[in-house]
Amino acid sequence: MLRAFLAWLARGLGVRVYLRPPQGTWQLLWGGPSEVPRDFPDEWAVGVRDMLDTLADPYRCEDEANLRAEQLLREQLGEDYQKLVTQGYIDVPSRVFRNTFYRLRLRRPIEVFKNGRRQPWRLCVVSIERVPAADELLMKLLWLKTNEEYVLATANRVR
Amino acid sequence: MGVLRVLCGRGDVKVEWDLEKEEAVKEAERIFQENAAKGYASFRVDDKIDSAERIEKFDPHAKQIIQIPRIVGG
Numbered sequence: 001m002l003r004a005f006l007a008w009l010a011r012g013l014g015v016r017v018y019l020r021p022p023q024g025t026w027q028l029l030w031g032g033p034s035e036v037p038r039d040f041p042d043e044w045a046v047g048v049r050d051m052l053d054t055l056a057d058p059y060r061c062e063d064e065a066n067l068r069a070e071q072l073l074r075e076q077l078g079e080d081y082q083k084l085v086t087q088g089y090i091d092v093p094s095r096v097f098r099n100t101f102y103r104l105r106l107r108r109p110i111e112v113f114k115n116g117r118r119q120p121w122r123l124c125v126v127s128i129e130r131v132p133a134a135d136e137l138l139m140k141l142l143w144l145k146t147n148e149e150y151v152l153a154t155a156n157r158v159r
Numbered sequence: 160m161g162v163l164r165v166l167c168g169r170g171d172v173k174v175e176w177d178l179e180k181e182e183a184v185k186e187a188e189r190i191f192q193e194n195a196a197k198g199y200a201s202f203r204v205d206d207k208i209d210s211a212e213r214i215e216k217f218d219p220h221a222k223q224i225i226q227i228p229r230i231v232g233g
Contacts, residue, residue, distance in 0.1 A: 068170030076208045109233070126233035128198075135166045139227045142202050146213045156232035 069132035076138060084137075092144045096152075104140055106133045109158055110151070123155035161219060163187050165194055165226045176219065184219045191217040191226065198229040 074081045077090070084090045091113075094100035102123075103111040109122035125143075127136055143151045163174040174190050176183040195201060195215075204211045205222040214224070 062169070065168060065170035069166075072164065072166075072171050076204065078207065124233035125230045127228045127230055129228040130168050131166055131228065132168075132170055135171065135227075138225075139166065139230060141208060142204075142211055142225065142227060143200075143230065145208060145211050146202060151230075154230055154232055158233075 066132045066134065069134035069138075073134040073138050076141075090141075092141060094148060095145075096148050102144055104137055104144075106137055110140060110144075110155070121157040121159060123151065124158045125151060125155045161187070161221050161223065163191060163224045163226065165190070165199070166228065171225075178219060188217040188219070191224065194226045199226040200229065201226045 073084075077084065080090050089103050089105045089111075092102045092104060094102065097114070099115045101113050103113060103118075105111070109124040111122050112119040125140065127139055131139070140151070161176050161178070163176075164171045165174070174187050176187040178184065191201065201214050201217075202211045202225045203214045203218060203221045203223070204225055211225075214221075218224070
């Protein structure tokens with residue numbers, strides 16, 4: 001109906017009406033894809049340790065420790081480990097709040113999604129002992145699975 | 160056969176015990192309690208991580224126990 005009306009109006013006025021902006025408009029307005037390198041791992045990482053190389057982890061543990069931590073994480077996550085490697089994160093559904101899940105990335109604060117929308121703050125928790133990144137992720141996962149409230153009470157909210 | 164895995168800077172330290180060997184069980188329990196006193200949290204993870212449960216006392220019948228250092232707000 002609206003389309004027909006606009007077409008009629010356009011014919012009357014002798015102008016061309018775009019119901020959709022011509023190709024390249026958004027790129028013209030907002031610019032093309034960023035060429036600034038991102039500081040988080042991308043989809044092409046092939047393993048947790050490769051992801052750590054991308055992160056330039058300042059708290060790197062010995063390679064042997066990382067290897068063991070990665071092995072343990074792989075055993076515990078099962079199929080989800082592949083998701084972590086390919087996507088760069090794993091999602092943990094909340095047991096307390098409806099339509100909420102937590103997104104875990106290596107050496108990153110926990111992102112919170114409510115109704116599919118990422119919250120503007122993240123939950124930052126760290127181990128009091130320096131542990132490999134894979135172990136840290138496992139720790140967050142264990143706490144979220146067993147006592148989510150504790151994580152919420154302990155974490156600092158960061159932007 | 161049970162295994163206690165303690166997460167630390169060296170990755171994870173594994174302690175295994177056999178229910179039939181009393182000394183091994185005692186040693187695993189000693190390590191468990193030592194870490195618990197340091198503030199480590201303990202989780203019984205028998206099969207998958209989804210079945211993980213927080214425990215306060217050493218359970219020799221557990222298939223796997225994971226102990227992790229305390230967490231704080233970062």
